[in-house]
Amino acid sequence: MDQPRRDEDQELVARTQSGDASAFDQLVIKYTPRLYGLVYNMTSNHEDTNDLLQDIFAKAYKAIRGFRGKSSFYTWVHSIAVNMTLNFLKKRGRRFQLSLDDVDASIQNDREFMELTATSSPVREADLSELQRRLNEAMMKLSDEHRAVVTMFHIQGMPHAEISKILRVSEGTVRSRLFYANRQLQNYLDEFRKNPVS
Amino acid sequence: MDEFNDNEITRLLRLKRYEQPPPGYFENFLHEFHRRQRDELLRQPLWRICLERARELMFRLDVRSLASYPVAVAAVLVCAAVISLKIYQEPEKAQVALQDAPALSTPANAEGEWTLASPVATRIFRTQPLRSFDQSAQTHRASAPPRYVLDSVPVSYEPTFKF
Structure with a gap:
């Protein structure tokens, strides 16, 4: 993990912890595309991915005061995302509907x-x-x-x-x-x- | 090439990065996030909202660090007060405990002092008699007639001494 990104995240996390909700908004904007890819490729369903992502960020926001910075925010929020998605998939079982998103033209x-x-x-x-x-x-x-x-x-x-x-x-x-x-x-x-x- | 090899699979999987959500999704995601947060907040009871707001305010003002010294002093004072109260009340508590255990008996005098003449020993002897009269009268020959000491003395025909 590159140091500038980590420092920037640490600052945003500290601001969020001190009550600045706009700092958390920046973290949401920053990590949504990446976490979307992670969750989507595990669920293969856009609607499920959207709901899960909302829940993931809501959970992260509630838990961020307890985040002590032992790992990077990147690792921490990915852990939340993976665990919540795995739990969701266990509940959903093998029933799934493929809901493929558009392939970006840049491919x-x-x-x-x-x-x-x-x-x-x-x-x-x-x-x-x-x-x-x-x-x-x-x-x-x-x-x-x-x-x-x-x-x-x-x-x-x-x-x-x-x-x-x-x-x-x-x-x-x-x-x-x-x-x-x-x-x-x-x-x-x-x-x-x-x-x-x- | 007839089969997919590891390298090809890796390349194919990397192309999945191009699978994107509908246009405008990421722009609207934050608004949706805020809307859901508000909805969740409205579903909560009023007291919980107030509690959370108060916690947020305390956290923002960093009340913990500002108040740490006075809080520590107050905590020490409270502890000292509790300990002194306990020490002051201790004899009374001991008396209550003794009342609960009658086998050990009560202090000998009103001042609560223990003396050798206290009825503790007496009580112990009283509460634990060695054998009752009925028990001592019974023998292993319960059906036999009562025996007296005189029975075992040989009969003598000599006259008794008279003074």
Whole structure:
């Protein structure tokens, strides 16, 4: 975690703790997009994500006075988000509706996207929306804990150490969950390659 | 390439970053957050709102640090007062405790002093008699006729001494 961001967060947290609600607004604005990505990729549902995000920030606001700064605000608020989302998913069970959001148009300019569509035959054969649907289906077949690790590592680009702090597990556990989840995703996507119309 | 490898899966997953909520979502999120906060506040009872406001005010004014010295002095004074009261009331309490335990008996005199002549020992002897008369009269031969000491003395035909 870069130091300026941490210092800035600490100042905003201190101001919030001293009663300045506008400081917390800045934290909300700052972390909403990132937490949206985390929660959305764990729930695959926009409405659920919206409700959960509201609850997450409400809980963070209530609990911020007890935040002593042992970890960064970033880690702290991500811990709240992951735990609340995992609890929500346990209550929801396996019942879910895929509610895919629009893919941002800037994906067309993404270097990795261009490379994938240019070189990889399975990807090239599928159109973008179908690929998106398959990926989400494959993600939802993972267990909640494995999906959380995949989301944080692959999609959000967090390092293993940060994930282990957020989930309060060892780095070895994070790595082994990632390995297992990758194997599972590979199997699901290979099935898609073999039976593209199923 | 026939199969998805790890690298491809990683790349595909990273593309999920481009999945975005509807336009304007992030702009409206904060307004929605404030609206929900207000709604929640209105659902709470009045006393809780007042309590929270008071706590917020105290926290904002940092009353804890300002009042720490006087509060500490007051706490010490209160403790001292409580301890002195306890010490003053202690003999009375001891008397009450003794009344609850009659086996130990009460003090010998009105001043509450303990003396060797106090009836403590007497009471202990009284409350724990060695054996009752009936118990001592019973023997292991309950059905046998009563025996007297004279029975065991051999009969003598010598005249008794007379003075």
